[in-house]
Structures are given as structure tokens and as C-alpha cells.
Amino acid sequence: MARYHIETYGCTSNRGESREIERRLRDAGHYRVDGPEAADVAILNTCTVVEKTERNMLERAAELGDETADLLVTGCMALAQGDAFTDTDAQVLHWDEVPAAVTNGECPTTTPDASPVLDGVVGILPIARGCMSDCSYCITKHATGKIESPPVEENVEKARALVHAGAKEIRITGQDTGVYGWDTGERKLHTLLERICAIDGEFRVRVGMANPKGVHGIREELAAVFAANDKLYNFLHAPVQSGSNDVLGDMRRQHQVGEYLEIVDTFDSALEKWTLSTDFIVGFPTETDEDHEQSMDLIRQTRPEKLNVTRFSKRPGTDAADMKGLGGTIKKERSKAMSALKMEVVGDAYESMVGAIREDALVVEEGTGDSVKCRDGAYRQLIVRNASEYGLEPGEFVDLEVTSANTVYAFAEPR
Template structure:
């Protein structure tokens, strides 16, 4: 678990983005401290409305970089003028990528009293607590322990309650959803997803993070469930963390690159329009230049639609914290190279969608008079002038993709 300090500048929309970031961090077991000097990571949510504001943002970024070992810069200036921060030891990230970066590649933490919650039209359904991994860099295992899985029937009833309460999207979460049921000797994730999709109602289901080692043995059964259920977003989040088997061994990950690629190949074979989300940790203490190159080659070969890039940082009490670390410059250079390739891949994928028609769910308010929607593969589609077009949160809408940015598309209702 990490401590974080967050500062927000600019408009109401920026403050809303910061609230979403904090909500995700709290859900993952992290907690806020008042000063950057007390935090494991500092987050600067920037504004870029006028030149004076830009100068203030750069000055504050410089100050925070001196006060904390890990600084993340996000927000409008970071996204529009990221090159301005090139001389600072910072990570420049989209708002959506900040929570994953803070977690340092660790599993999310579900507290013992975690219950389903409804946030707008999004229902959060924790299906289990704990994991079956023993990653050398992860501190959350000390808080969560081994996986503890409630029954399928119990989780289905919780999902049904969320739908009855108005949920249009159910996010199935856990430290590692792929090992759901391992503690009872039965790998029950495909059955659980199938039964949630059988609940009456007009809603969609998103599967949360599942480590490749956990889903490899069920990936063929799992992809059948995806292919057969329209309610299930064709989306998986399978964090590979490295393209080097040697680094994966040092990380004590329960998979190797070939298992990860076998999962991807199976989903590619069965699903036409789907999203692979994965994570990479760059700068792990044992990572050589050749190891990093293998990660770059894997990323270029697999070309996931969503990639989270995290620079390794030590967590107290973990085995990796005792290893001799790499220098900050090396980690920064490797992170920059991977982030540039990530942006190239994401831009290419979203550009390829222009001209297509998709059915999207308006899941949450966007900036100004816009809504953030998700298509069948959980890719983000922005509908602008939403009130004028009669689109509100909770609606299912057919849209034509008319334009794109690096991380999302724009859709016009048909």
C-alpha cells in the first residue's frame, strides 16, 4: 500500500478527475497524506489556461520533484504540453492511468469489509479478497493474504442487487479475479460471469484484473463465455509486467511470456473486436538492457489497446526492496521509450476505428457537456454536446466514430 499526496489546479472538471483518481486509490488500499515529503508518490493535476498558469505549474512540478521520490504529472497541461516537463524526473500520464501507476504494478487491495457499491450507474462488485501470488515487489499481499472466495450464488445475488439499484455497468473486481474459487478447489470465474450475464436487465459487465498465471488454465473456457454473452465487455486486463522470462522469475510471477501470448492468441482467434489491457514494470532491479528490449519487442508484437507503464519503486518489507536498484535516469529513459511506443500503438488503434459504428454505454459525465461512453470492447468514446443530442448517463447509444485522440475516440449518435 502507498501513501499519496495530490494537488489539483484549474476547473471543476479537473477537480472531478482528481476525485476519481482518489476514489480508485482508496479502493486499492492507499491513503492520503498532507505533504509531498511524507508521501510515497505525489500527484500534480495541472491546468494550462494561460501562460502564467503554465509557468506556475512548471514551478510547482519542480518543487514537488524535490520533495518526493516519485512525482506523477497529469491534467490539461501534462496532456497538451507534456514536453514541457521533459527535463524533470516525473511521469506524465493521462488521468485514467494514474491509479495504476501509483500501485507500482501491485494487485489492488480489497478491504475485509468490502461490499458492492453503486457509483452513478457503475456498480463495483468485489468477488473475492486476497490472491494466490507471492510477487517479490508487492506489499499488498501482507494486507490481503490468500484468496478467500464467496460462493458464486452469493456474488450473483450481490450483482442482482446492483442491477435492481440502477447499475448499467458492473465492474467485477478483486486482487486477481482469475484465481476466484482456487481456495475451494474449483476455478469458478467462467461460471460466475455466465450467471451474472443471465440476470434480467440492460447492463454490461467488465472483468477486472486477472493475472496471466491465474487465467491461463481457464482461458479457453473463459473466451467462450465472452463470445456467448453480449453483456460482457470483450475486455481483459492481464498484466504481463515484463517481456523477459528472467525478470518474471525474479519478480516471482506465476507465468512466463509464452503463457501470456497463448492467452492473447486465444482471444484473438475467437473475438473480432476486443481490448487487451496489460501492465509493464520498467526498471526492476534485475532488468538489463536486453530484458528491457524484450519488453519493447513484446509490446510491439502484441500491441495491446491499453497499456499501463510503471517505473519500479521499492516497497518496504518486500524482497525486491533488498535488491540493488537501478538509477533513476535508467528507469526514466526506459519508461519514456515504452510510453512513446504505447502512445503510438494506442493512436493507431483508435484511428482505425474512425468510420465504424458501435453501440456504447454512456457511463459517466465528461468535461463540459459531454459524456464518457464505453463500446462493446470497453474502449472509451466521447460524445460531445450530449444534452443537445439527448444523450445522458445510463443510455445505450449507437454512434459513428468520427474522430480520435491517442487514448479515446469521438462518436456521433446515429
């Protein structure tokens, strides 16, 4: 869990995005502190209206970079003139990527009472809390402990209640959904998903983060359930964190690169269209240049359509915090190289969708201005502008044609 400081400049749209960043950070167990000196991470949401504002933004980025361990820059200036921040220590990100970058590779925490929540058309269903790992960089584990899995029937009833209350997208969450049921001696994420999909109603299900070790043992069953159920988004978030088995060992991750590759192969064989989402930590204390290259090669090989890149930073009380760290320059260079590769790989994935038809995309929420955010069957983000003209409201299903692409989303129009 990280302590963050956030500063927002400019229009109401920036303020709305900062509110959403904060909401996601709070949900993931991170907390805001007053002032950058007390923070692990500072977030600067920038504006770029006039030249003077730009100078102010750069000066503020330099100050924040001096005052905190990590600086994330987002907002209009970051996206339009990201290169301007080259001389600072900042990571430049789309606002949507900021929450994942704050986590330092740790899993999200679930709410302590593990109650489902309906937030608009999205129902959040924590299926368990805790994990089966002991990652050397993780502080979340101290708060959450070993996995505790309620019975399948209990989670199915919670999902049914969400559907009856109007949920159109059920998000299955947990520190590590892939190990659901391990404490009771049964690996049963696939069983739970099958049962939830059998609930009457028109809705979609998104499976939250599942570490590769847990997924590997049930990869065939899981891929088969995904293939058989249109209600499940074909989306798997399996954070690999490194392409080097040596670094994975030092991180005390429980998987090896080969297991991750076997998961990707299994899903590739079972599903025509699916989204691989994964995370990498760059600059772990024992990461060599060669290890870093192995991570870059793994990205080139598997081409994840969603990729979170986190620059390693120490969390007090963890074993990794006692390791001799890499210099800031090395971490910065590696993170820049990986972020550039990410832009290319993820950008290509969205670019290749232009002209495609996506049937039954779900309108998930309102976007900025007169737009709505939709998700297709593989959980790709599609933005429809002038939504009121088409009469589109959150909770509806719509056939879309993809008209153009951005790096982390595409634009689409109803057919």
C-alpha cells in the same frame, strides 16, 4: 498500497479530475498524506493559462521531483506541452492513467467487507479478496492474504441485487479475479460470469484484473464465455509486467511470457473485437537493457489497446526493496521510451476506429462540460459532446459513429 500527495491547479474541470483520481486511489487502498516528503508518489495536476502559470508549474514539478520518489504530472499543461517536463523526473500522463501508475504494479485491494456498491449506474462487485501469488514487489499482499472465494451462488445473488437496484454496468473486482475459486479447488471465473450474464435485464459486465497465471488455465473456457455473451465486455486486463522471463522470475510472478502469449492467441481466435489491457513495470532492480527490449518487443507484438506503464519504486517491507536498485536516469529513460511506444500503439487502436459504428454503447457517466462517457462492446472509451442536445443520460444504450480519436479515447456521435 502507496502514500500519495496531490496538488491541483486551475479550473473546476481539473479539480473534478483530481477528485476522481483520489476516489480511484482510495478504492484501491492507497492513502493521502500531508506533504510530498511523506509520500511515495506526488501527483501534480497542471494548468496552462498564461506563461507565468507555465513557469510556476515547471518550478513546482522540479521541487516535487526533489521531494518524492516518484512524480506524476497530468492536466492541461502535461497534455498540451508534455515535452516541457523533459528535464524533470516526471512521468507525463492523461489523468485517467494516474491511478494505475500509482499502484507500482500491485493489484487493487477490494473493500474489506466485500460488499457490492452502486455508484450511479455502475455496480461494483468484489467477488473475492486475496490472491494466490507472492510477488516480490507487492505490499498489498501483506494486507489481503490468500484468496478467499465466496460461493458462485452468493456472488450471483449480489449481482442480481445490483441489477435490480439499477446497475447497468457491473464491475467484477478482486485482487486477482482469474484465481476465483482456487481456494475451494475449482477454477470457476467462467462459471460465475456465465451465471451473472443469465440474470434478466439489460446490463454489461466488466471483468477486473486477472493475472495471466490464473487466466491461462481457463483461457479456452473464458474466451468461449466471452464469445457467447453480449453482456460481457470483450475486455481482458491481464498484467504481464515484463517481457523477460528472467525478470518475471525475480518479480516472483507465476507466469511466463509464453503463457501470456497463449492467452492473447486464444482470445484473438475466439473474438472478433476485443481489448487487451496489460501493465508493465519498468526499471525493476534486475532488469537489464536486453530485458527492457524484450518488454518493448512484447508490446509491439501484442499491441495492447490499453497499457499501464509504471516506473518501479520500492515499497518498504517488500523483498524487492532490499534489491540493489537501478539509477533514476535509467528508469526514467526506459519509462519514457515505453510511454512513447504506448502512445503510438494505443493511439493507433483508437485512430483505427474512426468511421466505425458501435452499436449499443452504454452511456456510463457524465463527462466534463456537456459531454458523456460511453463504452462500446470492447470497453473502448467514447466521448459524446453536446450530450444534452441528443438527450443522452447515464444508463442508456446508444448506437454511435466514431468521428475522431485521441490517444486514450475517441469522440463519437449518435447515429
